[in-house]
Each structure stands twice: as structure tokens, then as C-alpha cells.
Amino acid sequence: MSSEQSSGRRSPLSRARGLGSARSGTTHFLSQRWTAIALVPLIIWFVIGIIAHIGASHVVAMTWVGRPLNAVLMALMLGALFHHAQLGLQVVIEDYVHAHGAKIILIVLTKGAALIFGGLAIFAVLRISLGGVA
Amino acid sequence: MTDQRPTSPHIQVYRWQYTMLLSILHRASGIALSIGALVLVAWLLAMAAGPDSYDRMQSLIGSNVGVVMLFGWTWALFYHLLNGLRHLFWDIGMGFELPQAFSTGITVVIGSVILTGASWFIGLSIFGGT
Numbered sequence: 001m002s003s004e005q006s007s008g009r010r011s012p013l014s015r016a017r018g019l020g021s022a023r024s025g026t027t028h029f030l031s032q033r034w035t036a037i038a039l040v041p042l043i044i045w046f047v048i049g050i051i052a053h054i055g056a057s058h059v060v061a062m063t064w065v066g067r068p069l070n071a072v073l074m075a076l077m078l079g080a081l082f083h084h085a086q087l088g089l090q091v092v093i094e095d096y097v098h099a100h101g102a103k104i105i106l107i108v109l110t111k112g113a114a115l116i117f118g119g120l121a122i123f124a125v126l127r128i129s130l131g132g133v134a
Numbered sequence: 135m136t137d138q139r140p141t142s143p144h145i146q147v148y149r150w151q152y153t154m155l156l157s158i159l160h161r162a163s164g165i166a167l168s169i170g171a172l173v174l175v176a177w178l179l180a181m182a183a184g185p186d187s188y189d190r191m192q193s194l195i196g197s198n199v200g201v202v203m204l205f206g207w208t209w210a211l212f213y214h215l216l217n218g219l220r221h222l223f224w225d226i227g228m229g230f231e232l233p234q235a236f237s238t239g240i241t242v243v244i245g246s247v248i249l250t251g252a253s254w255f256i257g258l259s260i261f262g263g264t
């Protein structure tokens with residue numbers, strides 16, 4: 001007790017707030033779960049759609065992805081998927097990479113990659129859906 | 135490791151159980167799917183770019199290597215989906231008893247194999263692949 005008190009006037013709660021999971025762990029945990037729940041129907045829809053379009057020509061594939069409902073579902077799936085993947089990869093990194101600097105760099109890299117690739121994919125879907133004839 | 139913080143359980147001191155393999159596979163499949171997602175991005179971008187790049191992408195995906203990888207990703211996806219559901223039920227406190235954890239684990243493995251086989255069978259036989 002006395003050694004803790006000597007580390008300043010901050011309460012144990014205040015100190016805990018600044019540490020690790022006390023900061024953002026719950027949000028991370030919940031986001032991992034709600035993206036997982038959202039992905040269940042979206043992925044099932046996606047897999048069925050892909051199976052039905054194996055070997056599809058460009059026109060047929062464009063028509064499928066471009067239909068408004070499909071484009072919205074695809075964009076939602078991509079958003080949930082990249083968010084979920086980023087959160088998951090962050091846990092993996094936190095488990096194996098212990099050097100603080102390397103850990104932060106890797107996490108930032110996966111966040112950036114998820115944003116860029118997710119953004120590119122959603123951009124492609126919008127272009128397919130709204131862009132008219134390519 | 136410089137400081138004496140607690141570490142993850144040491145697998146050397148645990149008796150091996152196949153549920154451990156299931157747990158490792160969830161992580162492995164999640165990582166594999168994250169890489170596979172990049173192929174989906176490339177496919178959509180190629181489609182948006184026009185027929186030529188789309189056709190090139192299609193023949194890449196339809197190549198021998200492409201098909202083997204797609205097959206692997208299909209299984210990884212079904213395994214991760216079913217086992218993810220198992221995780222979500224645990225989170226609301228269901229299926230945590232040991233016998234259930236074992237039996238749902240077997241169900242997940244068998245289910246993912248069946249769904250993968252069925253997907254490819256239906257895909258190739260009904261919709262015909264290239």
C-alpha cells in the first residue's frame with residue numbers, strides 16, 4: 001500500500017484507467033463480437049452468391065455486384081470483414097509481439113492496411129454499381 | 135522478455151487435447167482469411183476496371199494454384215464461421231461444460247468439411263466452373 005501511495009496522488013482507479021485493457025479493451029472485445037455476428041448472415045449471403053457466379057462473364061458478374069441491394073450488402077460485408085479482421089489481427093500481434101515499439105508499429109500497419117484495402121474494395125463496389133458501363 | 139510479467143500458458147505442461155488444436159485452427163483460419171480477403175479486393179477492383187482485367191483475374195483464380203487456394207479458403211471460412219458461432223455461444227454462457235465443448239468441437243470440424251464439399255460440389259456441378 002505504502003509503495004503505491006508514494007507513486008503520487010492518483011487513485012488506483014485513475015491509474016488503472018491509463019493502462020492497457022482498462023482503456024479500450026471492452027470496446028475492442030464488443031466490436032470483435034458485433035462484427036462477428038453481422039458477418040454470419042453476410043458471409044452466408046456472399047458464399048451463396050459466389051457459388052452461383054463461378055466462371056461468370058464480366059457482364060454477369062457486374063450485374064450481380066451492381067444491383068443496389070447486392071452492392072449495399074457487399075459494402076456492409078466488406079466493412080464488417082475488414083474491421084473484424086483488423087481487431088482479430090491486433091489480438092494476435094498483442095499475444096506474440098512483446099517489444100512495445102514493434103507492437104505499436106504492427107498494429108498501426110494492420111489498421112492502415114484494413115482501412116486502405118477495405119476502402120478500395122468498397123470503392124470498387126460503388127464504381128461497379130454507379131459507374132455505368134465500364 | 136526483460137520484466138517478469140505473466141506469460142501465456144506453456145503448452146509443454148498441458149496434456150494435449152484436440153480442443154487445443156481447434157483453438158489454434160481458429161486463429162490460423164482467421165489469419166488465412168485476412169490474407170484471402172485481399173484476393174476479394176483484387177477481384178472487385180479488376181471487375182470495376184473492365185472486362186480485360188476481370189478476365190485476367192478470373193484465369194488467375196481459375197488456375198491450378200488458384201483453385202487449391204480457394205478450396206483452402208473455403209474450408210477456413212466455414213471452419214472459422216462455425217467455430218466463431220461456438221465462441222459466441224460461449225460468450226453468452228452456453229456450451230461451456232466439457233462434454234459439450236468436445237461435442238460441439240467435433241460438430242464444427244465435420245460441419246465445415248461437409249459445407250466445403252457441398253459448396254464445391256454444387257458450384258462445379260450446377261454452375262459449372264472453368
Ligand code: HEM
Binds near residue numbers: 164167218221
Ligand atoms: C463469418 C463469420 C465470422 C465469425 C462468426 C467470426 C467469429 C470470430 C470470433 C468470435 C472471434 C474471436 C475469437 C476469440 O475470442 O478468440 C474471431 C477472431 C478472428 N477472426 Fe473471425 N469471424 C468471422 C469471419 C472472419 C473473417 C471473414 C475474417 C478475416 C477476413 C476473420 C478473421 C479473424 C481473426 C484474424 C481473428 C483473431 C483470431 C485470434 O485472436 O486468434 N473472421 N472471429
